Each structure stands twice: as C-alpha cells, then as structure tokens.
Amino acid sequence: MDKYDLAIIGAGASGLAAAINASRLHPGISIALAEHLPRAGKKILATGNGRCNMTNLNALSHPYRNFDFASFALNKYSPQKVIDFFASLGLYTYTDSEGRVYPRSNNASSVLDSLRFSLGDNIRLISDINISKACFKSGSFILNDSIVSDKLIIACGGKSSPVHGSDGSGYMLAESFGHSITPLLPSLTPLNINQSENKSLKGVRASSVSLKLICGKNEYNSCGEILFTQTGISGIAAMELAAAAGREISSGNRPYLSIDYLPEYSENELRTIITDIIGHRGGNPPESLLSGLLPKLIGVSVLKKAGITGEYIKSDNISDTADKITREIKNSRYEITGTKGFADSQVTSGGIDTGEIDPETMQSKICKGLYFSGEIIDVDGGCGGFNLQWAFASGLLAGELNDQNQ
Ligand SMILES: Cc1cc2nc3c(=O)[nH]c(=O)nc-3n(C[C@H](O)[C@H](O)[C@H](O)COP(=O)(O)OP(=O)(O)OC[C@H]3O[C@@H](n4cnc5c(N)ncnc54)[C@H](O)[C@@H]3O)c2cc1C
The missing domain is CATH 3.50.50.60 (FAD/NAD(P)-binding domain)
Structure with missing residues (x-):
C-alpha cells in the first residue's frame, strides 16, 4: 500500500x-x-x-x-x-x-x-x-x-x-x-413545459425578459435570455429557476412560469404602445401586429394566448384588444411539468x-x-x-x- x-x-x-x-x-x-x-x-x-x-x-x-x-x-x-x-x-x-x-x-x-x-x-x-x-x-x-x-x-x-x-x-x-x-x-438546466404549448416556438429566443416562477405564495425571479426548445424553455434566465422548480415539484406542488417579455414598460405604457400599434397596423394580418416589438413567432403566440384570432385585428374594440395583448405580454404563463435531468444540468x-x-x-x-x-x-x-x-x-x-x- x-x-x-x-x-x-x-x-x-x-x-x-x-x-x-x-x-x-x-x-x-x-x-x-x-x-x-x-x-x-x-x-x-x-x-x-x-x-x-x-x-x-x-x-x-x-x-x-x-x-x-x-x-x-x-x-x-x-x-x-x-x-x-x-x-x-x-x-x-x-x-x-x-x-x-x-x-x-x-x-x-x-x-x-x-x-x-x-x-x-x-x-x-x-x-x-x-x-x-x-x-x-x-x-x-x-x-x-x-x-x-x-x-x-x-x-x-x-x-x-x-x-x-x-x-x-x-x-x-x-x-x-x-x-x-x-x-x-439538477440545477442550471432547462425547464420542461407542456409539449403542445411550445410547438410553434421551438428555436425562438427572447432577450431581456423577466421571469417569475410562481408556486402558491412562493415566487422566484430571474431575468435575461430564454430559448424555447423541443421540450421546454432553456436559456440562462430559465435555467436559473430549475432547482426551485424541481424542489416545488418534488414537494407535490405545480409551479408555473410567468414571462414578462417587455419588463422595461409598465402596463400602462405598454397599453398605450399597443393601442398605437393597432391604430397603425390593425388592418394587416395579425402575424405582423407585434413584429416591431417582439420576435415574430412570440408575437403570434401572444395573440393566440390572448384569444385574438381572425384574419384582421378588428378596430371596433381597440381598448379591450389592447388590454388583452398587454396582459399577455406582461404575464405569459406556462405550467412547468419538470426539468431536464442531471445529464443536462450544469450543477x-x-x-x-x-x-x-x-x-x-x-x-x-x-x-x-x-x-x-x-x-x-x-x-x-x-x-x-x-x-x-x-x-x-x-x-x-x-x-x-x-x-x-x-
Ligand atoms: C457544461 C458545464 C459548463 C459550466 N460552466 C461553468 C462556468 O462557466 N462557470 C462556473 O462557475 N461554473 C460552471 N459550471 C459548473 C462548474 O464546472 C462546477 O460547479 C465545478 O466544476 C465543480 O467543481 P468540483 O471540483 O467540485 O467538481 P468537478 O469539477 O465535477 O470535479 C470532480 C472530479 O472528481 C472526479 N471523481 C468523481 N468521483 C470520483 C471517484 N469516485 N473516484 C475518482 N475520481 C472521482 C471526477 O471525474 C471529476 O474530475 C459548468 C458545468 C458544466 C457541466
């Protein structure tokens, strides 16, 4: 020896x-x-x-x-x-x-x-x-x-x-x-979300977003870049919430993620901006409505989640439409079903x-x-x-x- x-x-x-x-x-x-x-x-x-x-x-x-x-x-x-x-x-x-x-x-x-x-x-x-x-x-x-x-x-x-x-x-x-x-x-690893929720967003990045992981009274925050993937949400801002999500889920809780895509604007400021945009672009197909503010596919997903459908944005109830879109941009929710495992985690x-x-x-x-x-x-x-x-x-x-x- x-x-x-x-x-x-x-x-x-x-x-x-x-x-x-x-x-x-x-x-x-x-x-x-x-x-x-x-x-x-x-x-x-x-x-x-x-x-x-x-x-x-x-x-x-x-x-x-x-x-x-x-x-x-x-x-x-x-x-x-x-x-x-x-x-x-x-x-x-x-x-x-x-x-x-x-x-x-x-x-x-x-x-x-x-x-x-x-x-x-x-x-x-x-x-x-x-x-x-x-x-x-x-x-x-x-x-x-x-x-x-x-x-x-x-x-x-x-x-x-x-x-x-x-x-x-x-x-x-x-x-x-x-x-x-x-x-x-596993910590510093992507979050999993319901498959059907992110199909259209796979590969889309959003930068400078603000995230809240919410579970009952517990709230965990982060900010930075996110990337939608095949199974969920990656990017540093999402990965930093993985350990908290894992702890909540293993305690039997069901956390959800709230994404604020434009944290630099207050709700009121954003509502004014959206109202203005509808005024300019309302007659165009909805895909283009938010393309001056957000990555195009995120804009489309926001409208869908806000229930704004149809070929054109109707101009008869602009204030209600602007409200719905604003709320969705400031608080786009995804249920977190889990996280990637140890093999994909950094720590x-x-x-x-x-x-x-x-x-x-x-x-x-x-x-x-x-x-x-x-x-x-x-x-x-x-x-x-x-x-x-x-x-x-x-x-x-x-x-x-x-x-x-x-
Ligand atoms: C892809 C990736 C990127 C990262 N990037 C960063 C970054 O940029 N900045 C940052 O701060 N952190 C980063 N991290 C995290 C960081 O690398 C780790 O926290 C850090 O390396 C931990 O150091 P450690 O020495 O404790 O463990 P490790 O670096 O994991 O080293 C442990 C060593 O022990 C050996 N070992 C284990 N068991 C046994 C055994 N039974 N017998 C003999 N040998 C054994 C292993 O082979 C290994 O070499 C990253 C992690 C990953 C996976």
Whole structure:
C-alpha cells in the first residue's frame, strides 16, 4: 500500500486547487490526487462554452444556496484572491461588465493547464482510478485498499454532467463516513413545459425578459435570455429557476412560469404602445401586429394566448384588444411539468449537509482529518462564474488542512 500525508479524491476544479494550496502551505507534504477519468479537470474544459467563466466579482453578494455556510470560504478566498491565485500560476484574466472573469486567452484549457502545470513532484496524480471504498482505520484513511493517507479531501463534484466524471459516487463515500446528503436536484438546466404549448416556438429566443416562477405564495425571479426548445424553455434566465422548480415539484406542488417579455414598460405604457400599434397596423394580418416589438413567432403566440384570432385585428374594440395583448405580454404563463435531468444540468443543488462541516476549515465535524470541497457540498449558485468560485474557494480552504476548530 502506498502511504501519503494527504489523499484527494477528484482532480476537478476544487481538488486541483486544494492540492496546490496544500502543497504551498505544507512544504514537503506528499499528496495522492486520485481521479477516475484518464485526465484531470475534464469538466473545466467544457465550462463557459469553452471559455471558462472562472469566477465573478459579485460572488460575495450572490444568493448562493447555504450562503451563511459558504461565506467564510468565499470571503477568505474572494474572487480577487482567486484571480491572484491564478496569476501566481501564470494565468491572466479579464473581467466583463457584469463581473464575470475569464482567462485572457479566452480558452478554458489555459485554466486547466495553469493548474496541471503547478502540480509539483510531491503531488502524484493517479488517474484512471475509481475510488469506490474509503474508510478510517487505525489513524489512517484507506482508499480502495491501496492508498493510505493521514488526511483526506473528498472533492468528487456532484452528479451533474456525469460525462465529465461527476457521477455522484462521492456521495456514497461521504455517507460511508456517516455524513448525510440533502435531496439532490439538477440545477442550471432547462425547464420542461407542456409539449403542445411550445410547438410553434421551438428555436425562438427572447432577450431581456423577466421571469417569475410562481408556486402558491412562493415566487422566484430571474431575468435575461430564454430559448424555447423541443421540450421546454432553456436559456440562462430559465435555467436559473430549475432547482426551485424541481424542489416545488418534488414537494407535490405545480409551479408555473410567468414571462414578462417587455419588463422595461409598465402596463400602462405598454397599453398605450399597443393601442398605437393597432391604430397603425390593425388592418394587416395579425402575424405582423407585434413584429416591431417582439420576435415574430412570440408575437403570434401572444395573440393566440390572448384569444385574438381572425384574419384582421378588428378596430371596433381597440381598448379591450389592447388590454388583452398587454396582459399577455406582461404575464405569459406556462405550467412547468419538470426539468431536464442531471445529464443536462450544469450543477447539482443539494449535497453533503453543511451542518456537518466546519465552514472555517471545510473539515468534517464527524471524522477528524476528513475534508470536503466543491460541488459535493450542499452549496450552489447561478450562472456567471459563481459555481467555480465556490469550487476554487472551498478547495483552497480545504487545502489549508486546518484543524483549529476540532
Ligand atoms: C457544461 C458545464 C459548463 C459550466 N460552466 C461553468 C462556468 O462557466 N462557470 C462556473 O462557475 N461554473 C460552471 N459550471 C459548473 C462548474 O464546472 C462546477 O460547479 C465545478 O466544476 C465543480 O467543481 P468540483 O471540483 O467540485 O467538481 P468537478 O469539477 O465535477 O470535479 C470532480 C472530479 O472528481 C472526479 N471523481 C468523481 N468521483 C470520483 C471517484 N469516485 N473516484 C475518482 N475520481 C472521482 C471526477 O471525474 C471529476 O474530475 C459548468 C458545468 C458544466 C457541466
């Protein structure tokens, strides 16, 4: 059996950051970094559409799930500290107008390279090894009866996008140490709607819309772009509501989505605009009525849902027609029947119960010497670099191997 000071399971964003920080802070430490794919960091290459949106300057005010738990790590290894960490690995970045940070090369492989090339000789990357068994015996951690270590970091990610290695096996490892896993849901994934409702809109995009997911008294908001698909609604604004929709549906509730296609106008302003448009275009076929305001097919769908049918818009009751159209543009409703699954999701919501982990060290409160980092913990955020910020921040913190609070 090979013996190490530290073993890390999972060479993804978080495990790589943890290995490098542990090595920097504990010179001479021997580290085994176990990865079941043939290469480290495969998922990093797919992030940000191949550009890797690696952090976001607004992370400290982002509504992460379990933010109270995550805030120590996010403050200690703030977005600027993560940027500085990468600069210390030779990677330079730029920030866009919304605080999203990307590598200056605009290429996710630069991020992975900077991490890979910084693994010193004391870190042994053992790839193609699936860790299926881990235990603590006679003062040591033992993995697959072959790797022995004094300390262990589990950084296996969640169960989203398993083609990139995160197949959920880390949860079983955590459970074998007595940890509990909160309910798991795919997050940042498209919403499913009733098939018949969106047939005509497949492939249509709408930008700068405002969305409300409504379920009884609960309301969840987002804004940005949406894209109608074969099965429902995709686009960042819709995907950000997926975890909330999944939670409501798994509690037996029936949420619906309310789309405001033109949030920049109040109802009164919009009614005046629509009245004006009917005055100009009322004699034309309805398909063209809203084409100066909305993508054409969305305009057609709005009229249909508003019950405005017929060959021409009638000019005898303009005010009633304008009312109906305005209401539909500001509140176009779709029943949400579910979400796409883990395979199509970017992040898993749910994970190791944060009450069982010390937020200041990432050490297990159940098993001394055991640490967790990244998506495997019940912390997740929206699109925009927030999930990698969490993976890096918690990985860097776990890599300190601090046990001051035990
Ligand atoms: C397509 C896509 C795009 C994304 N884009 C962004 C983005 O631009 N910005 C952003 O902030 N977030 C993005 N995310 C989310 C982000 O990539 C993850 O939240 C982040 O990678 C989590 O890091 P992690 O190290 O915790 O887990 P992972 O990156 O999933 O790494 C876990 C590693 O552990 C390995 N592993 C798992 N189980 C075992 C085992 N039993 N034995 C050995 N090895 C194991 C896996 O193979 C994997 O390499 C994206 C996700 C996807 C899927």
